[in-house]
Amino acid sequence: MINNSNIKILVLDDDTMVRENLNDYLEDEGFFVKSFIDAETALTHLINETYHLAIVDMRLPGIDGNTFILKSHSIDPCLKYIIHTGSSNYNLIDELIKIGIDPNQVYIKPVSDMSLLVNKIHELLHS
Numbered sequence: 209m210i211n212n213s214n215i216k217i218l219v220l221d222d223d224t225m226v227r228e229n230l231n232d233y234l235e236d237e238g239f240f241v242k243s244f245i246d247a248e249t250a251l252t253h254l255i256n257e258t259y260h261l262a263i264v265d266m267r268l269p270g271i272d273g274n275t276f277i278l279k280s281h282s283i284d285p286c287l288k289y290i291i292h293t294g295s296s297n298y299n300l301i302d303e304l305i306k307i308g309i310d311p312n313q314v315y316i317k318p319v320s321d322m323s324l325l326v327n328k329i330h331e332l333l334h335s
Contacts, residue, residue, distance in 0.1 A: 212238035215333065216258065219243040220250050220276060221265040221292065226317065230263060230292070233322045239329075247271035247279075254283045260333055263325070266293040274301055281307050288332040289313060290325060 217239050221227040224245075231243045242257070244250035247268050262280060266273035277289055289309055291298070294317040300309060313332070319325060 215260050216240045218250060218259040218262040220247060220262060222246065222268050237326055247276035251279055254280050258284060259287060261288040261329055263290045263292050266291060266295060266298055274304060278303055290315060290328055292317060
């Protein structure tokens with residue numbers, strides 16, 4: 209089994225159940241996880257703390273997911289992203305494509321097989 213304990217993941221989702229389920233599942237897989245309900249708090253935290261990957265909801269109160277990704281990328285250009293959205297018609301904006309995000313990093317809620325997210329985390333961090 210892969211040792212995930214040195215991988216730090218930021219989860220950003222305003223839906224309590226989704227956020228807690230993601231957090232608990234990823235912790236059970238051995239990752240270090242910190243969850244946030246809004247982008248403003250997560251961005252403030254990123255100034256002082258380094259993460260390897262962020263799982264980001266798109267529709268958030270205040271700053272939306274697209275804007276969060278662009279702002280967090282300017283804080284830490286090495287941060288990788290998985291987009292986790294409830295919007296089945298979500299399309300990547302050009303600015304996200306320019307920083308290296310592709311459609312294979314977009315997951316529509318609910319993700320019935322959470323191991324797909326774990327596989328994508330490993331793919332993004334070890335490629």
